[in-house]
Amino acid sequence: MSISNINSFAGLLLFLFVVSISGCKKEGKKENSVEPAYELVIPEGFPQPEIPADNQLTSERVALGKMLFFDPILSADSSVSCGSCHHPAIAFSDMSAVSSGVNGHLGSRNTMPLINLAWFDSFMWDGGIPSLELQVLAPVTNHLEMNLPLEEAIARLKKHPVYPSLFKKAYNREPDDFSLFRAIAAYERTLISGNSRYDQYFYQKKEIFSESEINGMNLFFSDRLHCASCHSGINFTNGTFQNTGLYVVYPDHGRYLITGDESDKGKFKVPTLRNVELTGPYMHDGSIATLEEVLEHYLRGGKFNTNKSPHVHYHEESLTDQEKKDVINFLKTLTDTSFVNTHKKR
Numbered sequence: 215m216s217i218s219n220i221n222s223f224a225g226l227l228l229f230l231f232v233v234s235i236s237g238c239k240k241e242g243k244k245e246n247s248v249e250p251a252y253e254l255v256i257p258e259g260f261p262q263p264e265i266p267a268d269n270q271l272t273s274e275r276v277a278l279g280k281m282l283f284f285d286p287i288l289s290a291d292s293s294v295s296c297g298s299c300h301h302p303a304i305a306f307s308d309m310s311a312v313s314s315g316v317n318g319h320l321g322s323r324n325t326m327p328l329i330n331l332a333w334f335d336s337f338m339w340d341g342g343i344p345s346l347e348l349q350v351l352a353p354v355t356n357h358l359e360m361n362l363p364l365e366e367a368i369a370r371l372k373k374h375p376v377y378p379s380l381f382k383k384a385y386n387r388e389p390d391d392f393s394l395f396r397a398i399a400a401y402e403r404t405l406i407s408g409n410s411r412y413d414q415y416f417y418q419k420k421e422i423f424s425e426s427e428i429n430g431m432n433l434f435f436s437d438r439l440h441c442a443s444c445h446s447g448i449n450f451t452n453g454t455f456q457n458t459g460l461y462v463v464y465p466d467h468g469r470y471l472i473t474g475d476e477s478d479k480g481k482f483k484v485p486t487l488r489n490v491e492l493t494g495p496y497m498h499d500g501s502i503a504t505l506e507e508v509l510e511h512y513l514r515g516g517k518f519n520t521n522k523s524p525h526v527h528y529h530e531e532s533l534t535d536q537e538k539k540d541v542i543n544f545l546k547t548l549t550d551t552s553f554v555n556t557h558k559k560r
């Protein structure tokens with residue numbers, strides 16, 4: 215699987231680069247700002263996210279992006295939408311280890327959840343895409359996912375009975391790559407999760423944690439487990455790329471595919487742990503089924519790998535069964551039912 219994937223991935227990156235350059239040129243054009251502005255509700259404890267100047271949020275843009283996100287019109291045989299892999303009821307992730315695109319083709323990576331993307335500055339497991347706008351191109355044109363050439367996607371939208379007027383209202387232009395990418399990115403920036411029980415306890419100062427959850431939290435942040443040396447900050451990720459010793463030889467080289475640096479082999483983006491109870495199976499290839507097994511992986515210290523982080527190591531003094539339960543119970547406090555319920559409604 216990997217060789218052909220890597221080739222097409224390298225091709226995609228080149229294409230992205232070209233599109234990003236042409237995108238920059240277009241940013242110079244005068245843009246009509248469209249009212250009314252869409253007010254993001256920023257959770258307590260979160261900083262204001264940076265919204266690109268050429269894609270300020272408006273209700274029209276967000277509504278158009280949402281419609282496109284769930285519309286299979288953007289796939290070759292009109293069978294797959296973004297929402298076919300990113301399911302709102304499970305924090306926009308997928309239940310299979312690797313998800314299937316058009317004609318049931320399987321990819322090689324686990325679908326990432328879409329949570330608080332407005333605060334991220336690199337996307338995909340290898341961080342190869344620098345903006346949400348550019349990311350949209352990847353799944354639409356990927357032959358294993360939606361497999362639709364961009365020109366064909368735009369042609370379909372232009373012929374559609376309602377899209378042209380919605381694009382006009384939202385971006386004051388016909389459907390094109392500029393407005394297609396921006397509309398979907400605008401919607402994605404509204405997928406904000408910041409009202410989990412953890413948020414209520416930690417940021418909103420409500421005394422709602424059980425003893426087990428408090429123990430689990432203390433273990434998670436302890437020098438004994440080192441979880442927070444990578445899973446830190448509002449999204450439980452420090453935004454770096456790390457090798458956790460999942461394999462001796464990784465079938466997917468991860469960050470190395472972007473940098474070409476040997477020391478990046480087997481490194482993947484530290485994922486958010488928000489809503490992690492809902493987003494299994496886990497890791498970049500969906501190879502670990504449950505949270506309990508993920509924890510065992512860390513306690514064993516992963517497999518031998520020269521690039522493995524020193525923070526992932528064998529624990530001579532493992533956790534007691536109760537302590538393991540406590541850590542899992544803490545991870546489950548990151549589930550945000552209001553986030554899921556809000557976005558489940560279409």
Ligand code: HEC
Nearest residue numbers: 295296299313314315323324325326337338339340353359
């Ligand atoms: C066939 C399943 C599938 C479809 C369809 C799909 N995705 Fe994804 N999505 C994935 C997978 C798998 C990844 C991880 C890809 C990687 O690391 O190479 C991903 C990653 C992402 C990310 C990166 C998230 C992060 O935290 O870095 C975003 C954003 C995203 N997808 C948005 C979309 C949008 C928008 C669409 C529709 C235009 C879409 N996806 C369609 C499977 C899918």
Ligand code: HEC
Nearest residue numbers: 439440441444456482483484485496497498508512523525
């Ligand atoms: C050295 C940095 C680092 C440390 C320390 C670390 N993690 Fe991770 N974590 C990662 C990375 C990177 C991944 C993704 C690895 C992959 O896919 O190959 C990950 C994946 C996960 C996942 C799966 C999430 C998903 O969406 O697939 C969970 C759960 C998790 N870690 C919990 C923990 C816990 C609990 C600890 C402490 C015992 C911990 N991590 C320590 C970097 C780290």
